[in-house]
Amino acid sequence: MSHSQDSPRGYLTVTVAAAVTAALAAAGALALSLPVWAMFIGWIAFFTRGLTTRSTFENLGCVWLGLGIGALSALASGALAPALGVSLALPLVVFVVALVVVSLRGMPVLNNLPSYFLGLVTWFAAHLEPALESVVHLAGATTLGSIAAWVSHFIPRQVLKVA
Template sequence: MKNVLALAVTALVAAVSSVICARLGIPVWSMFIGWIAFVAGGMSARTAAPTFVCAILGLVLGFVGASIIGGGAAALGGDIALLLGVFVIVFAALLAQFVPFASLVVCYFIGMTTFFASGLPPTAPTALVLGSGLLAGVLSGLLAVILSGVITRGPAAETT
C-alpha cells in the first residue's frame, strides 16, 4: 500500500508542477524533459545538480549548433553547415564525459534535444524559458523522490 501511495504522491507532484509551469508561461513539456533528465542522471539528491548543469550545458550546445548551422549555411551550404554544427556539438557532449562534475553525457543530449525540439530561436528568452522548464522538472523529480522515500520508509524505528 505504501508503494501505491508513493506513486500517487509522485503523480501529484507532476500534476502540481505542470500547473505551476503553465501559470508561469513555461512549456509543461519542458518540465517533463527536465524530469526525464533527472531520471537519466541518477534520480537522487546527489545527482540532481550535475544533472541540471549537464542539461543546461546541452541547451547551450544546442544554441552553438544552431548558430553554426544558421551562420554557415550561406557560406558553406546547408548540408556542410549541418554536418559541421552537429559534429561540433556532439563531439563536445561526448568530451564532457571527462569533466568530473558535469559528465552525464545523456543529459547534454537531453538539453540539446530540448532546444532543437522547441523550434525556438537561440535567444536569451528561449534560454530562460527552456532552462526554467528543465529546472522545474529536475526539482519536481527530486521532490517526488524525497516524498516517496519518506512514505515508503515510514517512521524511524525507536531505539531503547
Template sequence: MSKIGTSVQAAAMNIPPGTFHGITLIGAVVAAVTTFLTLAAALPAWAMFLGWVGFNASAQTTREGVANLAAFLLGIVFGAATGLLIAWLTPRFGDLSTPLAVFGDVVLVLSLRALPRINNPLAYFLGLISFFAAGQPPSLRLLAALAAAGVLGAIGAGIANVLQGRLARAG
C-alpha cells in the first residue's frame, strides 16, 4: 500500500500515520512471538489464532476479553461433548446425527447470550470450531492442547491490546 493510502486510512481512523504503523507492528511482533511460543510448545498455531480472535470478539475491555476466553474454552468443551453425542447418535439416526447435534449446539450457544458476562456466541462458536477443526476424537489431551493454544492466543491478544493502547495514547 502506498504512503498516501496508509495516511488516508490513518486519518480516517483519526490516528497519526506513525502511530497507525506502530500499532500494526506491535500486533505483528506479538503475533509472531506468540506463534513461536505456541509452536515451541507443540501446540497448533491455528488454535492459538482462534483464541486470539475469540478474546477480541466484541471485547472493549480486558474483562470482556477474559469473559470471551471463558466462552471460547467452554466452546471447546461443548465441541468435545458434541463429538461424543454424534458418536452416540450415529447408530440410531445415521446421517441425521450431526445436524441434530448441531441443532443442540446452536440452541445452547444462542441461549447462553442471556448469561451475564460470558455471553458472546461468537467466542463459543470459535471454541466449537477449534474442536472440530482438530479432526480428532474427544480426549483430555486434545482438550488440553486446544485450551492451552487458545489461552496463549488470548494472552497474546491481551498483550497486543495493552501495548497498542499505550502507543495510541502516547501518539
C-alpha cells in the first residue's frame, strides 16, 4: 500500500479499498468465529515482503509454520516443565525454537523471518491448547487476513488501470 500515488484520486481509491476490505475481512472473521486480531496478523504478514501473489503464499506459509512451531514449543514446554521446572524449560524451548526459526532465514523459499515470528506471536497470544484444531483455527484467521491484504493491494491498481 503505497502512499505515493500519482493523483489524489488514486490515493483515495487505495485508502477506501483498504478500509472496505478490512471491514469485510473483519466481518468474515466474526462470521467464521475467527479472531479478528489474528486476521490482521495475516494482513501484516502480506506487507512484510514482496507484494506479489507468490510472496503472499510464501509469507503466509511462514506464518503457518510459525504457528506450528509455536504449538510444538508449547507441547515441549509442557513436557519438560515437570522435570526441569518452568523457569528452565521455557528458556530452553525458546532457545531451540529461536535456533530453528532464525536458521530458516537461509532457506531458498519460506525464509521470511518476520512472518515466522508473526506466527509464533499469534500462537502465544491466542492462549489456545496445543492441538491441530487450534493451529488450523489460527491459520484460517491469518489466511483471511493475507487474502484481504492481497485484495486491498491489487484491486485498486486494477481499478485505476481501467479508469
